[in-house]
Each structure stands twice: as C-alpha cells, then as structure tokens.
Amino acid sequence: MTAFKALGLDEQLLQAITDMGFETPSEVQEEAIPLLLDEDRDLVALAQTGTGKTAAFGFPMLQKIDIESRTTQGLILSPTRELCMQITNEMKSYGKYKKGLNVVAIYGGASIQDQARQIKKGAQVIVATPGRMKDMISRRMIDISKIEYCVLDEADEMLNMGFYEDITEILSHSPEEKSTWLFSATMPREVSSIAKKFMHNPLEVTVGSKNVGSENVEHEYFVVSGRDRYPALKRLADANPEIFSVVFCRTKRDTQKVAEQLIADGYNAGAIHGDLSQNQRDIVMKQFRNRQIQMLVATDVAARGIDVENITHVINYQLPDEIETYTHRSGRTGRAGKNGISMVIVTKSEVRKIKSIEKKIQKAFIKKEIPSGMEICEKQLMHLANNIKNTEINHDIDAYLPQINEALEDFSKEELIKKFFSVEFTRFYNYYNKAKDINQSEGPSREYSDDTGSTRYFLNVGEKDDFTWMSLKDFLREELNLGNDEVYKVDVKDSFSFFNTDEKHQEMVIKFFEDFKLHGRSVNVEVSTDKENRGSRGRGRSRDGGGYKGAGRSSRGAGGDRSRGGRSGGSSSGSGGGYKGNFKKRDSDGSGGGDKAKFSGKRRGKSRPESGGTGGRRRRSD
Numbered sequence: 001m002t003a004f005k006a007l008g009l010d011e012q013l014l015q016a017i018t019d020m021g022f023e024t025p026s027e028v029q030e031e032a033i034p035l036l037l038d039e040d041r042d043l044v045a046l047a048q049t050g051t052g053k054t055a056a057f058g059f060p061m062l063q064k065i066d067i068e069s070r071t072t073q074g075l076i077l078s079p080t081r082e083l084c085m086q087i088t089n090e091m092k093s094y095g096k097y098k099k100g101l102n103v104v105a106i107y108g109g110a111s112i113q114d115q116a117r118q119i120k121k122g123a124q125v126i127v128a129t130p131g132r133m134k135d136m137i138s139r140r141m142i143d144i145s146k147i148e149y150c151v152l153d154e155a156d157e158m159l160n161m162g163f164y165e166d167i168t169e170i171l172s173h174s175p176e177e178k179s180t181w182l183f184s185a186t187m188p189r190e191v192s193s194i195a196k197k198f199m200h201n202p203l204e205v206t207v208g209s210k211n212v213g214s215e216n217v218e219h220e221y222f223v224v225s226g227r228d229r230y231p232a233l234k235r236l237a238d239a240n241p242e243i244f245s246v247v248f249c250r251t252k253r254d255t256q257k258v259a260e261q262l263i264a265d266g267y268n269a270g271a272i273h274g275d276l277s278q279n280q281r282d283i284v285m286k287q288f289r290n291r292q293i294q295m296l297v298a299t300d301v302a303a304r305g306i307d308v309e310n311i312t313h314v315i316n317y318q319l320p321d322e323i324e325t326y327t328h329r330s331g332r333t334g335r336a337g338k339n340g341i342s343m344v345i346v347t348k349s350e351v352r353k354i355k356s357i358e359k360k361i362q363k364a365f366i367k368k369e370i371p372s373g374m375e376i377c378e379k380q381l382m383h384l385a386n387n388i389k390n391t392e393i394n395h396d397i398d399a400y401l402p403q404i405n406e407a408l409e410d411f412s413k414e415e416l417i418k419k420f421f422s423v424e425f426t427r428f429y430n431y432y433n434k435a436k437d438i439n440q441s442e443g444p445s446r447e448y449s450d451d452t453g454s455t456r457y458f459l460n461v462g463e464k465d466d467f468t469w470m471s472l473k474d475f476l477r478e479e480l481n482l483g484n485d486e487v488y489k490v491d492v493k494d495s496f497s498f499f500n501t502d503e504k505h506q507e508m509v510i511k512f513f514e515d516f517k518l519h520g521r522s523v524n525v526e527v528s529t530d531k532e533n534r535g536s537r538g539r540g541r542s543r544d545g546g547g548y549k550g551a552g553r554s555s556r557g558a559g560g561d562r563s564r565g566g567r568s569g570g571s572s573s574g575s576g577g578g579y580k581g582n583f584k585k586r587d588s589d590g591s592g593g594g595d596k597a598k599f600s601g602k603r604r605g606k607s608r609p610e611s612g613g614t615g616g617r618r619r620r621s622d
C-alpha cells in the first residue's frame with residue numbers, strides 16, 4: 001500500500017487500490033506510474049501479458065484528468081470488445097472514489113445510439129475499439145479534439161488485426177500536443193513504426209526481456225499424430241479434473257468444431273470466435289467467468305487480452321502461425337502471481353517449432369507424455385475421493401436416509417466404498433481400459449528426413465483453380481482419405497502443384513486420379529522427377545506447416561474416439577460444477593434456443609441433478 005503511495009498516487013486512488021486488494025505495484029506499474037504522473041510525455045511500455053498494464057496507464061490517467069470537467073480528456077484504444085469492456089470495468093473500479101467520473105466503452109456490435117447517448121452525458125474517459133470509434137467520429141458523435149492522453153493498449157494486436165488505418169484516422173482528429181502512451185506485450189516492427197509515426201521522443205519502459213513469457217508459466221508439449229489431437233485434448237482434460245482452461249485453435253472453424261465435440265462429449269465447454277454475435281460472445285464469457293464453462297475454445301483474436309482469473313491451463317490445440325502469438329496465449333495463465341501451465345499438442349513435424357518458441361521466450365519446454373488410460377482413471381478416482389472428503393453434507397437427503405440405509409444395510413463400509421467407487425470407476429475404466437498409447441516418438445520430423453519412401457507428385461491444378469496450399473492439402477486429404485500428416489510438401493503454383501505422400505500410397509493416388517474430374521475437367525497427376533521441387537523441404541515456409549490443422553477435419557480421428565458407449569443419462573451435478581448430462585437432449589427440447597448450444601454447452605447456473613447424479617463429477621469422458 002505504502003508502495004503505491006510512494007508512486008505518487010492520490011488518496012482516492014489509494015483507497016480504491018486497497019479495496020481491490022492490490023498490495024504492491026507490479027514492475028511495469030512501478031516504472032510507468034511515476035513517469036506518467038511526473039510530466040506529460042509519450043511513453044512506450046513493453047511488458048508481458050498479465051503484468052498489470054491496465055493500472056499502469058489507468059491510475060495516472062485518472063489522477064491527471066479533471067473530473068470536474070465533462071470534456072473527454074482520455075482515450076484508450078484496445079483491439080477487442082472484450083478487452084474494451086474489461087478495461088472500462090477496471091477504470092471504473094480504480095476511479096470509484098472519484099465522484100463524477102464517467103468512463104464509457106465504445107465498441108461494435110452494440111447500439112451506436114446508446115453509446116452516443118452515454119458520451120453526451122460527458123465522458124472524461126473513452127475506452128474504444130478502433131472500428132466503432134472511427135465510425136462515431138465520422139458521424140460526429142464523439143469529439144476527441146481536446147483529449148490530453150491517448151493510450152494504445154495491446155498495440156501489437158491492434159496492428160495484427162489490421163487497425164493501422166483506423167488508428168491513423170482516429171488520431172488525426174486528436175490534438176497534436178497530447179501525450180500518447182503505447183502498451184504492448186511485444187514489439188514487432190509495426191509497433192516501432194507506429195511509435196515513430198505518432199509519438200514524440202517517447203520514453204521506453206521494458207519489463208523483463210522482450211517477448212518473454214510469464215515467469216509463472218510452465219511450458220509443456222505432447223507429441224501425437226495429427227489425428228490424435230482431439231483424443232489427446234480429452235485425455236489432458238480428464239487427467240486434470242479441476243481444469244479451467246482456454247483451448248486455442250487456429251481457425252474459427254476448428255474452434256467451433258472442437259467446442260462442439262467437447263460439448264457432445266459432455267464437457268463443460270464453449271467456443272468464442274469472431275463468427276459469433278456479440279450477444280453470444282457475452283454469454284460465453286459470462287459462463288466462463290462463472291466457471292460454468294471449464295474449457296473455453298478460442299481463436300487468438302477473440303481471446304486476446306481476456307483477463308479471467310485463475311486459468312489453470314492454456315492448451316494449444318494447434319500451434320499459432322506466429323511465435324509471438326504463443327506468448328499471448330500462454331499469458332492467459334500464470335497471472336497475478338498464480339502458477340499456470342501452457343500445454344502444446346504437436347505432431348512430430350511441428351517439434352522444430354517448439355524449439356524456435358523456446359528461443360523466443362527463453363524458457364525450456366518440458367516434453368510430457370499424454371497420460372495413459374490407467375493414469376487418468378487413477379487421477380479421477382483420487383479426485384472423487386477428495387471430493388467426497390470435502391463435500392459438505394446436504395441435509396435435504398436426510399428424509400430419504402432410512403430408505404437408502406435399508407437398501408444398503410447388508411454392506412460393510414469397505415464394501416460400500418468399493419461399490420460406490422466402482423460406479424464412477426467402471427465408466428472411466430471401460431472408456432480407457434483398452435485405450436492405446438497415443439504418444440509419438442519425437443523422431444526426426446518428416447521435413448528433415450530424407451525423401452526415401454516418399455513420392456512427389458505433379459498435379460495440373462493450381463492457383464488458377466482457386467487452390468492455396470492449405471486448401472489443396474485439405475482437398476487431397478479428404479479425397480484420398482489420408483490423414484493430416486500423410487499429404488505434405490504441398491506447393492501450389494499458378495497452374496500446377498506438387499505434393500508428397502509416402503511411397504506406399506503412390507499406387508492409390510495414381511489410381512484415384514485416373515478418372516477424376518474437377519469442374520468437368522480431368523485432373524492429371526504424375527509422379528514428379530522435378531529435382532528442384534523435391535528440394536523444397538525445410539525452408540520453414542508455412543506451406544509445409546500444414547500439420548497445424550487439426551485432426552478434426554477427418555471424422556476418423558476424433559470421431560472414432562468418442563463413439564464409444566457413454567454414461568447413459570447418468571449425469572451428475574457436482575457441488576461446484578453444474579454439469580448437464582445430455583446437452584443434445586436439452587437442445588432439442590426447446591429449452592433454450594438451439595443456436596446457443598452451438599457455442600456453449602451450458603446455459604444454466606447451478607444445475608440440479610435431473611438425472612440422479614452422485615455428485616462430484618462435472619463431466620464425463622466419453
């Protein structure tokens with residue numbers, strides 16, 4: 001507390017800080033706050049996610065603006081709506097003792113008129129996403145000609161999302177002599193260039209080394225074959241019964257798909273990505289915050305900056321394209337001094353990517369094994385035992401005790417325990433007892449391996465036929481019914497392409513194309529002897545990184561795993577869980593808007609044990 005005082009913060013802020021329970025300033029706060037309070041100047045602050053950047057600019061801004069005046073004096077630009085609302089809430093709680101303070105959030109997907117009305121009441125601080133902000137300025141709903149402080153929060157991400165032009169446009173309506181504070185987790189070239197363009201001689205504060213992830217995060221990776229990605233995800237979840245996680249996928253489509261699969265498999269999962277309406281996203285985020293959703297499957301953009309406390313695991317279902325994105329992902333956990341684990345599911349050919357991430361974040365990954373079926377059973381059993389131990393007795397059952405006691409009177413305590421645990425264990429046991437080991441040896445990845453045993457093909461379709469390497473790869477995999485890793489080195493030229501399969505598939509591939517027609521045109525495939533194209537391996541171009549696509553596309557991999565018999569109807573509602581047994585059923589019984597079920601598995605608060613659960617379990621594994 002005194003430490004905050006020493007930074008020069010005023011009484012009202014200190015009071016609010018006490019209320020929020022902050023005890024000591026974080027490093028970036030310690031460095032930035034005095035600088036910003038001290039004089040009006042530009043600042044570039046680089047600090048990893050979860051280090052308290054919001055307060056680092058929020059406190060000084062609130063102290064410096066004139067609450068008596070209703071003029072808009074501070075503008076905070078942030079990349080996403082979620083982040084925008086989060087910052088707004090933070091600013092409101094920081095400023096709760098500043099009477100008359102009005103902080104307004106401006107973002108797309110909500111009524112522009114309502115927002116304009118709020119602004120009209122006089123907002124000293126506006127927190128906005130660039131798109132909507134630009135829109136409102138052009139409609140003259142917002143006047144930022146008198147702002148004194150402008151914050152570019154998560155600047156790297158705003159630029160990633162293509163907001164450069166919007167930001168330029170917005171700032172052109174602001175006064176030249178304001179102070180601009182840029183906050184970012186990473187400093188790619190684009191950020192330095194924006195700093196050059198919009199800022200005058202900025203001070204630079206860097207906390208930790210650039211691009212280094214949080215100290216409190218442990219990084220682990222698991223090597224499986226592409227088609228085992230989903231089963232691997234399930235096992236990781238099952239081996240961590242208390243998991244509260246964000247699962248990252250690369251595309252909206254995969255995000256949706258993985259979430260749907262998890263929901264169908266009985267997990268408390270939900271999806272968040274850009275194709276959902278704002279309302280849907282809000283619902284999902286609320287459920288996640290309430291812990292009704294345990295596994296939030298997200299795209300990078302949608303999850304950006306989300307600050308939900310106590311996330312235990314970040315799971316990289318697929319690695320991101322950009323290494324920097326990994327820093328952001330893993331920064332969702334290990335926040336505010338807590339420990340977290342960032343897990344990465346990779347295929348053999350992606351292992352080299354782990355090495356480059358290690359270099360960047362300057363931390364070593366630990367190679368872990370996907371737990372075996374029996375290990376998971378053990379974890380779940382112990383979890384159940386602990387749950388029983390810690391459960392408070394619900395006296396509403398007292399009335400039924402005589403009947404229950406009668407039914408069970410012949411059993412000793414030992415027998416009862418065995419029976420009770422068998423109820424739970426048998427289900428897991430049946431699911432996992434024949435489960436195979438899905439770990440893969442790290443081995444030399446295909447890209448570095450010699451081409452022996454591999455065939456390169458020439459195909460007379462290319463960009464002209466609207467193929468990209470990714471879509472051609474998908475197309476080939478689907479048509480040839482091959483796994484994710486079985487079509488590789490896909491190289492698309494203008495009117496032709498190359499790709500490889502293992503030699504053993506050569507005959508099948510040639511045969512398949514014999515009478516294959518694409519848009520009425522026959523497609524010609526030949527075994528390529530083109531030496532140059534054979535040498536295209538390992539240049540690290542993303543076209544060879546096709547392995548990042550999930551196994552989700554082929555119904556063989558993941559689907560096969562979940563098809564086995566589940567726990568029929570036997571859902572249970574745990575003390576903390578609120579697990580709903582059969583979402584499918586509930587979706588079709590008209591209880592709550594079929595389309596919601598697409599992005600969230602849960603839509604009630606604490607659930608009641610409709611189907612007679614025993615408590616403790618929050619999801620099933622099948």
Ligand code: ADP
Pocket residue numbers: 021022023024025026029047048049050051052053054055307335336
């Ligand atoms: P960043 O923007 O750097 O990713 P945030 O500003 O979102 O980080 O802060 C991360 C979390 O840490 C928030 O929940 C915030 O309330 C909390 N926090 C910030 N400063 C402190 C502090 N000095 N002491 C304790 N918690 C803090």
Ligand code: MG
Pocket residue numbers: 053054153154305
């Ligand atoms: Mg932030």
